[in-house]
Amino acid sequence: MTEYGKGLQATETGIPGLVVWDLPVHGDNRGWFKENWQREKMTAAGLPDFGPVQNNISFNDAVGTTRGIHAEPWDKWVSVATGRIFGAWVDLREGPTFGAVYTAELDPSKAIFVPRGVGNSYQTLEPDTAYTYLVNDHWSPDAQYTFLNLADETAAIAWPIPLDQAELSAKDAAHPRLADVTPVPPKKILVLGAGGQLGRALRAEYGDAPHVEYADRAELDLTAPGLESARRWREYDTVINAAAYTAVDLAETAEGRADAWAANVTGVGALARVAAANGITLVHVSSDYVFDGAKSAPYTEDDAIAPLGVYGQTKAAGDALVATVPRHYIVRTSWVIGEGGNFVRTMASLAERGIDPKVVDDQVGRLTFTDDIARGIRHLLETGAPHGVYNLTGNGEPATWADIARRVFQLTGNDPSRVTGVTTEEYFGSAPGPVAPRPRNSVLDTTKVERAGFTPANASRSLETYLGTRG
Structure with missing residues (x-):
């Protein structure tokens, strides 16, 4: 009864x-x-x-x-x-x-x-x-x-x-x-932008787990028609969007502006609609470029955005679209270093070739290594951290690009005084094409992600490891 x-x-x-x-x-x-x-x-x-x-x-x-x-x-x-x-x-x-x-x-x-x-x-x-x-x-x-x-x-x-x-x-x-009975596997995780720096780090983090799939733009183009039927999306628990248009200077040209908006806004909007319609957790990687860099203290997740250039504007617009997905993580990072060409590798190469560079010394931030971002993303997902925006960068004392260049020279056994610091205006003064405005302060406050149980790596020690040496 x-x-x-x-x-x-x-x-x-x-x-x-x-x-x-x-x-x-x-x-x-x-x-x-x-x-x-x-x-x-x-x-x-x-x-x-x-x-x-x-x-x-x-x-x-x-x-x-x-x-x-x-x-x-x-x-x-x-x-x-x-x-x-x-x-x-x-x-x-x-x-x-x-x-x-x-x-x-x-x-x-x-x-x-x-x-x-x-x-x-x-x-x-x-x-x-x-x-x-x-x-x-x-x-x-x-x-x-x-x-x-x-x-x-x-x-x-x-x-x-x-x-x-x-x-x-x-x-x-x-x-x-x-x-x-063959046991039912977990719902799938899809990593987009799998061929990029962060995509490769995510592949290293998750390995060959059978429920994790990887796709580059050739395999899944977010801007192509029919995204909603491109996969059986209900089989996916999470999509990690590590794909983006990141050519900040080229984005200031007519062609680059269109490409940046297509990849960072139109494609992200289509992905957000798919995620919302299918109960998918969407992880999206954002940038310090959504800020103007005028703040005198580290930026928190709640600070108002004020992008200076086209790239930052498209990232801010993409973030707003992702925020409409009920289950989302916007992982905001800066000064990313991973596999492939990057600032650290360039400075190490110049040092070894005997070239004395001029490097910007009026922009401040912290390096963030892609393996740390991948580790942080996995932590947020596996611990079920509250959805929302998280700053995730390297920790430790902020530095200028010139400071980091000198440290690279030192760690590779070269004289750091060979690096000359210059202003942003001096550095780009003879650039042949449009130059995107850069935030002078790119330091992000990582308190929120630390309270979620994740400890970002010290940027200086990560640099030492990356170069395979100790200072």
């Missing part, structure tokens, strides 16, 4: 993410009423905001009707509209709880949240039972489904009505035993 008057309350089970919920049911002599799904109240009480897109009802005439065990590639919110069931859930996901079993009876006063990859099954205990469930993806013949036999000896589910006396389909009766 349905229990009336319970408060909305969650009870954890032994299967991670599988949570039983008591539902308030209001009854009188006419019958009863309940809010079977109420997003605001339920998410406030701790239910994941899983974004249901389809509601299904399975009506069962007879006692003993038995269905399952099915693990689909989506989350479910399961409840009973009329009647009563014995439910059995088996964790079929990769990991230490693979094969774990949880059973419970459900009537209209109970519901259960079933995460993707957990096998779902039930047996009716009353006639005319209506079993209802919301899911956060549409059924598709192309989706990957996983099944377990109802009579599996390892799961050893104690069905109230023995299966040889129950009503079940031949298809359900023929599903494989647990030993023959």
Whole structure:
């Protein structure tokens, strides 16, 4: 009999993410009423905001009707509209709880949240039972489904009505035993811009994990038509956007301006729409160039943006689009050093070739190495840090470009006094084309990401490691 008057309350089970919920049911002599799904109240009480897109009802005439065990590639919110069931859930996901079993009876006063990859099954205990469930993806013949036999000896589910006396389909009766089930892998992570400096660092961080995919522009162009159908996006948990147009001076030309807006705004906007529509966590890498550099202290995540040039304007616009995605991380960084051509390699090469450079000494910041950014991104994702903007740069004392150049000379066994400091205006005075304005202060405050449990590497020590020496 349905229990009336319970408060909305969650009870954890032994299967991670599988949570039983008591539902308030209001009854009188006419019958009863309940809010079977109420997003605001339920998410406030701790239910994941899983974004249901389809509601299904399975009506069962007879006692003993038995269905399952099915693990689909989506989350479910399961409840009973009329009647009563014995439910059995088996964790079929990769990991230490693979094969774990949880059973419970459900009537209209109970519901259960079933995460993707957990096998779902039930047996009716009353006639005319209506079993209802919301899911956060549409059924598709192309989706990957996983099944377990109802009579599996390892799961050893104690069905109230023995299966040889129950009503079940031949298809359900023929599903494989647990030993023959391929565990459900985690949802995918997609790294865009995989051929760039940060993309290569992310590949090194995640390695060849089978659920992580990498794509460069040739494989997935965000500005091309049809992005929303380019992948089965519901299979992805996270997209890390390490792709960007970064030619700051070229962006000041007519052609470069168009290319920068296309890559950093139009393409990012399309990606943001895909992420929002499919419940994807979008990680987007931003820049100190969204600030004008006029502040006398390190910039925080809450400081007003004021980009000086086209590149900074496009990054700021892209950030605003990403911020509309419910699950997003905007990782703001500066002075990035990784594999390939970069300032540090250039200075080391000049030192070895006997060239004495003139280097800007009125811009201040900290170097940020791509392996540190990759490590920080992974930390935010795996710890479930609150969504939003995070500054992520190297730590330690800020320095000018000239200071860093002198340190490179020193670490490579050369005389640092060979580096001459000049103003930005002097350095670019004879430039043949347009020059983008640079922020004079690029120092970002990393307190927020540190409070999230991530410790950025010291920029000076990272430079030593990068050059393979110690000062």
